[in-house]
Amino acid sequence: MTPLVIVRVRPGQAPDTAGLRTLGAASILAPATVLVAGRDCQACAAEFGRRQGVARVVVADHPGLDPPFPERLAPLVADCAEGHSHLLAPADSFGRALLPRVAALLGVAMASEVTAILDGQTVICPTHAGNIHTRIRLRSRPVLLTVRTHGFAAPQPRPGAPAPLDILTPAPEVIATHPGVRLLAFHPAPAGRPELSYAERVVAGGQGLEAGGDFAPIEALADQLGAAVGATRGAVDAGLAPNDWQVGQTGKIIAPRLYIGVGLSGAIQHLAGIKDAGTIVAINHDPQAPIHKAADLALVADLYQALPEMIRLLRKLEGS
Amino acid sequence: MNILVPVKTVADPAHPARPLADGSGVDLDGIGHGLNPFDEIALEAALQLREAGQATGVLAVSVGPPSWGDGLRTALAMGADRALRVATPPHPAVPDPLTVARALAAVVRREGSRLVIAGKQSVDGEHGQTGPMLAGLLDWPQATNVARLTLTADGLEVTREVDGGLECLALPRPAVVTTELRLNRPRYASLPNILKARRKPVEEITLEALGVIPTPGREILGVTAPPMRPPGLRVASVAELLHHLEQRGLLP
Numbered sequence A: 001m002t003p004l005v006i007v008r009v010r011p012g013q014a015p016d017t018a019g020l021r022t023l024g025a026a027s028i029l030a031p032a033t034v035l036v037a038g039r040d041c042q043a044c045a046a047e048f049g050r051r052q053g054v055a056r057v058v059v060a061d062h063p064g065l066d067p068p069f070p071e072r073l074a075p076l077v078a079d080c081a082e083g084h085s086h087l088l089a090p091a092d093s094f095g096r097a098l099l100p101r102v103a104a105l106l107g108v109a110m111a112s113e114v115t116a117i118l119d120g121q122t123v124i125c126p127t128h129a130g131n132i133h134t135r136i137r138l139r140s141r142p143v144l145l146t147v148r149t150h151g152f153a154a155p156q157p158r159p160g161a162p163a164p165l166d167i168l169t170p171a172p173e174v175i176a177t178h179p180g181v182r183l184l185a186f187h188p189a190p191a192g193r194p195e196l197s198y199a200e201r202v203v204a205g206g207q208g209l210e211a212g213g214d215f216a217p218i219e220a221l222a223d224q225l226g227a228a229v230g231a232t233r234g235a236v237d238a239g240l241a242p243n244d245w246q247v248g249q250t251g252k253i254i255a256p257r258l259y260i261g262v263g264l265s266g267a268i269q270h271l272a273g274i275k276d277a278g279t280i281v282a283i284n285h286d287p288q289a290p291i292h293k294a295a296d297l298a299l300v301a302d303l304y305q306a307l308p309e310m311i312r313l314l315r316k317l318e319g320s
Numbered sequence B: 001m002n003i004l005v006p007v008k009t010v011a012d013p014a015h016p017a018r019p020l021a022d023g024s025g026v027d028l029d030g031i032g033h034g035l036n037p038f039d040e041i042a043l044e045a046a047l048q049l050r051e052a053g054q055a056t057g058v059l060a061v062s063v064g065p066p067s068w069g070d071g072l073r074t075a076l077a078m079g080a081d082r083a084l085r086v087a088t089p090p091h092p093a094v095p096d097p098l099t100v101a102r103a104l105a106a107v108v109r110r111e112g113s114r115l116v117i118a119g120k121q122s123v124d125g126e127h128g129q130t131g132p133m134l135a136g137l138l139d140w141p142q143a144t145n146v147a148r149l150t151l152t153a154d155g156l157e158v159t160r161e162v163d164g165g166l167e168c169l170a171l172p173r174p175a176v177v178t179t180e181l182r183l184n185r186p187r188y189a190s191l192p193n194i195l196k197a198r199r200k201p202v203e204e205i206t207l208e209a210l211g212v213i214p215t216p217g218r219e220i221l222g223v224t225a226p227p228m229r230p231p232g233l234r235v236a237s238v239a240e241l242l243h244h245l246e247q248r249g250l251l252p
């Protein structure tokens, strides 16, 4: 049994957390092959070679694989599938677009958003906005999975020699697939804070922030706590936060040790994204808001008073 | 150009789902149902293109049980020109995504559709597989999680919501697009249109007639509820909140 892990490459950069943790999920099964396909991916490949749980690294370094369009990557991955028991990719915008396309090319079923691997064929997938845990068995081979990476740990560095590295030259027809698909522009969301998907602490804001016209109170508290910033769909739709910050069924699924939800109601679709958070704190002036019922610690208060006070007290704690 | 919009009927998403006592499935008793919200957005996008003169017809297709005919009637009431149900065997109650994608690919070929606009996921199963699987089966370009869509002379320009920001792509047609929440606000079907839709036919065809053999590649073994959280605590002040957070070791 050898799983194949497909990771996202950013030219010249080290592996991302999602890729490393997907490897962690695969190592539950057996030592894995890691497919590193993209442009300028030597650094990324070398780092995977130095991790535990890696049997082999396959590197396909080609300018035509950047950006990693599923149209081109899927046939490449399908070609690498032979000899592998499983294909795993992260359940993020990279893996979600890619792996079903690979499944179609291989003619096999797959499981999405896996949170637990019970055995080689059986997994748990949260469905119905996280209110149901579905046990799925896949009968076809290879077994294809996208995994929710927050529940899996990145493997440690390995002692001794790195894993062997194989070079794969992508077939010209793979690189030439769908030449009409072109990247016109990429507009990055503001960065600089901890990554929302893996942050220890997250402060999330909702439409309650509309009164003030911006997310400044949320960002100030987040910075005081060294936290990432999250948002509801309501806040994103209102233009208060970029789409990259949306948490929930159709945004990011997060599992921070501390989640503080401010000025948001706690809709089913938002709660779907925070079910695995350690401690959930709610700050909302409506005592009936559903978020209070979902919270471990609930404070009924106006956010425009509570947040500045919280920052003041935190600074005092820091100083003492 | 005719546009194909795959649609699925789902249980009311505002209602928290619970497992049946025997864990064999989800308890749907007394829960209303309707079109998957992302499919309504897909349908709205297709209708807007038709209304702008950029498409000639909109075909809504469900691959599933007879009860999904209700969702197709809603699609007709919203303005779809035609509705087609691909009938599936009684077990499993909901066909797996690969079977659905294969059936849709067969319909696309029969109808000569040049654009498929699908929801990016269903709100019940949440697989998010159908769109990219269909694109793979047809070997068409794909754009998932689309929040802006414009048709160009021979292709499309889209904005995708992806991790880290917004990605703008150009792709040729034919293509498969899946919809994000912010693409549009779907219209409501008016009462007269709902009444009219009742008299419109929902066409039917079987998987078999399309040459699709359902594969038993995936089996649902059972469902459970997620672990319950212990009951929470109401705190009276910011100071008390911080005290609890400090005790739990959650402050930096």
Ligand SMILES: Cc1cc2nc3c(=O)[nH]c(=O)nc-3n(C[C@H](O)[C@H](O)[C@H](O)COP(=O)(O)OP(=O)(O)OC[C@H]3O[C@@H](n4cnc5c(N)ncnc54)[C@H](O)[C@@H]3O)c2cc1C
Residues within 6 Å of the ligand: A205, A206, A207, A208, A209, A211, A231, A232, A233, A234, A235, A246, A247, A248, A249, A250, A251, A262, A263, A264, A265, A266, A267, A268, A269, A270, A283, A284, A285, A286, A289, A301, A302, A303, A304, B037, B038, B123, B181
């Ligand atoms: C298919 C689908 C998918 C969805 N996916 C997601 C998703 O992934 N993520 C998501 O978040 N939503 C999602 N939604 C939307 C979701 O249903 C809710 O509409 C949304 O989460 C509401 O956002 P909100 O809590 O910010 O706004 P509201 O529900 O309007 O809540 C605002 C809250 O702020 C409180 N408030 C206002 N002013 C103050 C103040 N001064 N101080 C304290 N409290 C205040 C109010 O009491 C209220 O409870 C989805 C919906 C659909 C249909």
